[in-house]
Amino acid sequence: MKKILALILAGCMVLSMAACGGSETAAPTEENTATTEETKEEAPAEKAEETAEEVAAEVPAGGKVGVCIYKFDDAFMTTYRNALQAILEEKGYEVSVVDGNNDQAKQTEQVNTFITQGVDALIINPVMTSAADTIIAAVKQANIPTVLINREPTAEQMAAYDKLVYVGCDAAQSGTFQGEIILETENKGDINGDGKVSYIMIQGDPENIDAQLRTEYSVKALTDAGMEVEQLDLQRGDWDRNKGQEIAQNDLAKFGDQIEVVFCNNDDMAIGALQAIQAAGRTVNEDIYLVGVDALDAALNEVVNGNLTGTVLNDAQSQATQAVACMEELLGGKTYAEGEQSVYVDYVKVTPDNASEFIK
């Protein structure tokens, strides 16, 4: 094991010259080449004649990685976890991905099981950031390099362990982009011309900083631009399509034409809201605006078709790449100083002008 670490470290000294996760490099890389060393003892002699690339492609890197996802039944996290698994497997890691079923007690148990099994590294999407202290204490005690993803704990919580890093995005930026999308419409969201933008806010899980900041900054972009706003309703939809549909349906029945903008903290809820909007006989971009976040494929198609005013790319592929790069740096011995434990990937504003570029 020492040998593997030394070799990974050698590779990472080169890699760390770029910011963690900066490289889009798939195999073969220094670390892949290095980790093939580990299997030399058992590798048949003829392997020596193969190129480094061939060996890297065939031989597992040898590291065991445990991945904990807050729940599998989440549209964005499904894209993210598939990207993560593909990158790790392509690099030759032995990967185990588990579903926390949105149950923090269950996830804490899964983390402890991975520790007992002796994984080399963990990638964790916490169920509740308020429980991060418990998780951080456990991985610290076991001395396991850990990357937290998607749900950001506070800097103080992370400071407890220097082999811990968070990879995600700056949620405020996605909220600002949502507000800007509304400001870029012909009437800046004030469809009925009464001098104010009347909106409903369909929020994700409010325990989550993404939900808090998107809610705040989407509206702040409007008020910063001098618009008057009126919040008709704010309800939690927990990132869920059906809840988004129900909330929009009730609000449309209650407030009718007063609603000019429907802000949704994510696309899945926006797609639910769109069903309600269409069922109520309203037309997006004509008598109502609708925005989401994530740039799920279904949402991108609706942007292209004019049924969603816009969305914001939450770049699962880049975040997964960064998370793995950071994990490899931690495996190579890197530690993170307090206040420098968050690594962000940029969001991208998506409107009909550029939506088709993001469709896979």
Ligand code: GAL
């Ligand atoms: C957000 C994403 C949501 C949901 C949430 C889970 O970043 O926009 O769709 O996946 O993470 O924490």
